[in-house]
Amino acid sequence: MMAHVWIREQVGGEWAVGSLGDAAVSLCSSGRTDTGRPAGGAAGELTLALAENQGEGEPVATLIPVADGWAVIARAAGDGLRLNGWPLAVGLRVLRDKDELVVAGHSPVFYSDEALPLVEPYPGDDDPRCPRCRLAIHKGDSAKGDGAKGDGAKGDSAKGDGAVRCGCGIWYHQTDEYPCFDYGESCLTCGRSTSLGSGFSWSPEEL
Ligand SMILES: [Zn+2]
Numbered sequence: 001m002m003a004h005v006w007i008r009e010q011v012g013g014e015w016a017v018g019s020l021g022d023a024a025v026s027l028c029s030s031g032r033t034d035t036g037r038p039a040g041g042a043a044g045e046l047t048l049a050l051a052e053n054q055g056e057g058e059p060v061a062t063l064i065p066v067a068d069g070w071a072v073i074a075r076a077a078g079d080g081l082r083l084n085g086w087p088l089a090v091g092l093r094v095l096r097d098k099d100e101l102v103v104a105g106h107s108p109v110f111y112s113d114e115a116l117p118l119v120e121p122y123p124g125d126d127d128p129r130c131p132r133c134r135l136a137i138h139k140g141d142s143a144k145g146d147g148a149k150g151d152g153a154k155g156d157s158a159k160g161d162g163a164v165r166c167g168c169g170i171w172y173h174q175t176d177e178y179p180c181f182d183y184g185e186s187c188l189t190c191g192r193s194t195s196l197g198s199g200f201s202w203s204p205e206e207l
């Protein structure tokens, strides 16, 4: 999983994760809370939703992928889009982890670039060194053998390495024999947690 945004759900007001893939998405105002729907946030607040297409609400901001992450563009002129409390009337701003976006009258939205570590077949041909064990990481299927879909290679005995990419971009082995990623508590390069399956370490509820 890549970058994501935290948005309050329209019903119940719980924080929900909206994944950001590789295409631009709009933050759309999904309607007033005073039209008979249960109020999500505080009284009178509007709620936002991610939409890949127009027509799913009024777009108030657009999130676009940029070289190394995501950026935001204000859509509704004069609608008071604020980034960490500062007005963003025009132009494009690159988002940073835990940035807060507020559209006037709406619950805040938080951007996070925290990625959940995922065990997957190493995709490259470049045989990089694993920072934990210093051995090469080979392209291939995951250790559990559940990655062998398509390409008609079912009978192929080639067994490559299951691996995990840390949020900093560095890959580690993660197999029964070489559980390098979660062998230590943190990444040797960036210090991020290496626990698998523990969910996001940060959410807006901490604020
Ligand atoms: Zn290793």
Ligand SMILES: [Zn+2]
Pocket: 166, 167, 168, 169, 170, 187, 188, 189, 190, 191, 192
């Ligand atoms: Zn790292």
